[in-house]
Amino acid sequence: MHWKITAISCNSHAIGITCENSCEILIYIGINSSSLTGADFKVLPHLNNFVYAGTPNLKFNLNYMLDKDICPFLILVLLENANNYSTSIVNSKPINANI
Numbered sequence: 014m015h016w017k018i019t020a021i022s023c024n025s026h027a028i029g030i031t032c033e034n035s036c037e038i039l040i041y042i043g044i045n046s047s048s049l050t051g052a053d054f055k056v057l058p059h060l061n062n063f064v065y066a067g068t069p070n071l072k073f074n075l076n077y078m079l080d081k082d083i084c085p086f087l088i089l090v091l092l093e094n095a096n097n098y099s100t101s102i103v104n105s106k107p108i109n110a111n112i
Contacts, residue, residue, distance in 0.1 A: 014066045018058050022047070025054035028070065029092070037092040042073055044084040053077055 019037070020029030026049065027041040042054065055072040058064050078085045 015063050017063050018056070018060055021056050021060055024049065025056045028056055039090040039092055040071070041088040041090070042071060043078055044086055046078065046083050049081065049083065
């Protein structure tokens with residue numbers, strides 16, 4: 014499975030991806046995280062790069078978010094033709110937050 018990075022927010026707290034099956038997904042880190050500066054978030058691949066399953070996409074400072082009372086939830090939004098796709102958890106291992 015691979016996808017393409019098709020959008021990056023100005024402060025890198027959100028990215029858009031298009032999967033190989035044309036499904037478009039928005040990945041948004043944190044509730045009210047747009048108030049933080051771009052230095053707090055880093056998108057690892059460049060815009061229009063292809064990324065493969067298992068490759069890190071985003072890096073952020075969780076402790077900084079918590080210190081600023083920003084909820085660190087990861088929000089995934091299916092943007093187009095959501096009725097034509099299904100989601101499933103393929104890896105239920107904890108995500109390494111580098112705390």
